[in-house]
Amino acid sequence: SQQGEEDPQALSIQEGENATMNCSYKTSINNLQWYRQNSGRGLVHLILIRSNEREKHSGRLRVTLDTSKKSSSLLITASRAADTASYFCAALGRMEYGNKLVFGAGTILRVKS
């Protein structure tokens, strides 16, 4: 299967709480990217972490990468109702894997106000 796995599949939290989503992938990567998708819409790029990086921050987002475990996590701090969306990780494989972006299954996040 192309896809990596993500957990949880769905997450429901209260506004102000933190949300953590995990992702695993299968091949060696150049980088790993996280995207957000509102219902029925296109994808918005959130953050990219390179294979030689372990942690990266951007605003309320914190992403970690563990290449030994082939896993990544996305933390959204102080969540807002507007953060409600589907979140996908996508691993950019190395050239020998076709330099392609392979998506995880996604996590549906619902932030209740």
Added chain:
Amino acid sequence: GAVVSQHPSWVICKSGTSVKIECRSLDFQATTMFWYRQFPKQSLMLMATSNEGSKATYEQGVEKDKFLINHASLTLSTLTVTSAHPEDSSFYICSAPYGVQETQYFGPGTRLLVL
């Protein structure tokens, strides 16, 4: 920032007809573009890699004769769903890489409904 557009945003067609979807990079050139399909409540599945000036590369299980891809210029790739059937109904999204780290920029998607 890099912007990718798609046209049309949605299309309804009868079974057996062909549908063309355009993907354009508006403010940058893209020698490579990617086409994905997304079924409801599922993730994106890569269908094919569109290469400017050469044949597209299709993922395993994707019929190249059914999903025709033409990358006619550095800013335009088209996906034609030939002889569409109801099972082809889906959300089709394209992307193009841009920048040093080749961040993928996605189009807004095209929703296809085949009756």
